[in-house]
Amino acid sequence: MSSDSNSTVLGVVLLVRHGDRQGFYQDPNTYAASATSITPLGNAQEVQLGGLLRELYFDGSSPSHIQNMNTGLFNDSQVLIRADAGDEGGVIYDSAISLTQGLWPNTTAWNTTLANGTNVVGPLGGYQYVPVESVESTNDVSLEGFTSCNTxxxxxxxxxxxxxxxxxxxxxxxxxxxxxxxxxxxxxxxxxxxxxxxxxxxxxxxxxxxxxxxxxxxxxxxxxxxxxxxxxxFTSEQLNGISNIAGRTVVPSMITGLTRIANASDPLSFMVEEISYKPFLSLFNMTGATAANSSLAGLVDYASAWALEVRQPSSGGEPVLRFNFKNGSDIFRTYAFLGSTGDVPLSTFINTLAPSAVNTTTEWCGVCGNNQDRGCGALAQASAAAKPHQRISPVGAGFLGAGLTLAVALMAFGVLAFLGVLTFGRPQRRRAVKNSKTEKGSGDADSA
Structure with missing residues (x-):
């Protein structure tokens, strides 16, 4: 199908790679990594990317402006930001913080008037504190499904x-x-x-x-x-192949975000997941983007961004997805994916990827053959202690941070035509931004 140039952007789900960092080492047999630190250049790259995304999606004069997005102050109900807090130390989380500074810069509009008439502008010239969910890899496998995975x-x-x-x-x-x-x-x-x-x-x-x-x-x-x-x-020919595990654990939260954005009664319009390069490789492969575009078969640069835009066709009907990718300092380009040369129906994305998704920690433990690490030991003990046919509670199963269970994904197939009544709960935020790093610099690119 072709892309509708007059379609309306309802929202976007973004996967963003962290910015420039110091060197580190990852075991080539297990991909366990040593800690590292973000650099001022890395902070600057992410702030710059955030500013570009703001112009692209929040500016009312942009052709890609998100229809109902608040273009002024940060609106918590419209935004969800998650960041991998795994083996690369704070690099990915710090990158997400810098990204938000570009997306919602300091503004004197962030102020309040007191009862005595005094007007107080927020600190640091109106710095906007944007909540970022820290996805801790020890208890949430959704953004880092490849470590401690024995298979x-x-x-x-x-x-x-x-x-x-x-x-x-x-x-x-x-x-x-x-x-x-x-x-x-x-x-x-x-x-x-x-x-x-x-x-x-x-x-x-x-x-x-x-x-x-x-x-x-x-x-x-x-x-x-x-x-x-x-x-x-990090790729398998089969969608459910184990070498796609880095992407298979991210799929549930992506589907959650895309479906919520398509739901007219849900205010969510903008979702960001800050990650390492590994899920990009798996997901480009799983969506057929690499098969259609061989340039995607490799490492993505620092501060790269994959934007899946949820669009409403001008002719009406089901929302569609557009695949835009910016590799480091390059511009955003539109790529073919899922066997199409244009926009792809949301249901096609869900139907194709949901069956291969790893939706819960319990499921991940089984797929990865792990009964000891990342919560698998506790689940194994609970299973052994359970009575025959007794189900493990949802809490014990450890749902992924922003994950969508496969059952919910399958239910979405039948209700896409009735998006006005489709609802999903919001994940909890675990950490809020407390610091400001606003250095500017060039957009040098790298990979790791």
Whole structure:
């Protein structure tokens, strides 16, 4: 189907990658990562992205203006922001904070008049405190479904033992043998390729001496190999394949957000999930976007954003989705997905992805073969202690932070024609913004 140029934007669900950070290391066999820190450049990239999104979706003169979005002060009922607070320390959460500063900048309109007539403007020139839900990976797998997933680790090992991988090792041996002088002791192997590229990339951005001595083609060559390595690690041909686990756990919250936005009685219009690069790879693969656009088969840069716009066609009928993606400092571009060259019905997205979604912690524990970590141990004990046929309570099952159960997703199929009566509950917020970091800078891009 073609895209309707006169369709109205009802709202948008955004997946955003964090900004520039310091170097770190992630185990190439398990993807357990060491902590790192965001940089001033990373903060600036996210503020800049937030400003762009504000112009695109909140400005009444923009053709992509969200129909009922409040263009002035932050309105809590219209917005939901979640951030992965997992193995990369506070980088992703801090990025979400900076993003909100660009989306809702300081304004003297944030003020109050006291009974004595005194007008008080909010601190820091009217800084708007935007709640961000911190998704802690130890008890919520929705934004980081790939760590501590035993079956995924097994799939990684299997990939390293394939004929394809061994052929790639042989093809790249000469290049990898040239890299040790630029890696400060890190193994120059194809298995370790992401860490190789990340070290080179971080130092190329922040270390002037390194940038001057690195041969001109080496970073691009390393990136190309890292793209190949990571895409093959985080994608499966089958939608429910274990290598898609990074995307399968994000799908429920995406469906929740999209369906709520399409519901005329729900005020939600703008949802952001701040994440690492891994879910992007899986979800681009699962939606068929990579098959239609080979440029998406690789790492996404710092401060990249995937916008799924919920649009109402000018001819009426079911809401449709438009796939727009901005890779780092690039512009937003519209991509084909789910076998279509234009907008895709919301029901098609749900019908295609909901069956492969991992909706609860209990389900994740089973899919990942884990009975010990991330709440699985408590669930296993509860199951063992339960009477025959006794069901685990919803609390014990540990619903994902903003997840949508598969049952609710399936119910949505039959009621999309009656969106005016479709309702969903809002997830709880866990943490509110308390700090302000408003440095500006260039939009340098990177990947990790």
């Amino acid at each position: 995924f680790n097994t799939a990684i090992s299997a990939f390293y033992n394939t004929t394809e991988f061994q052929q790639k090792v042989n093809e790249t041996k000469a290049f990898l043998n040239e890299l040790p002088p630029y890696l400060d002791g890190r193994p120059a192997t194809l298995v370790n390729m992401y860490n190789v590229f990340d070290y080179m990339n971080v130092n190329n951005i922040h270390n002037a001496n390194f940038s001057k001595t690195l041969p001109p083609t080496f970073l691009a060559q390393a990136r190309d190999l890292a793209n190949w390595h990571e895409y093959n690690t």
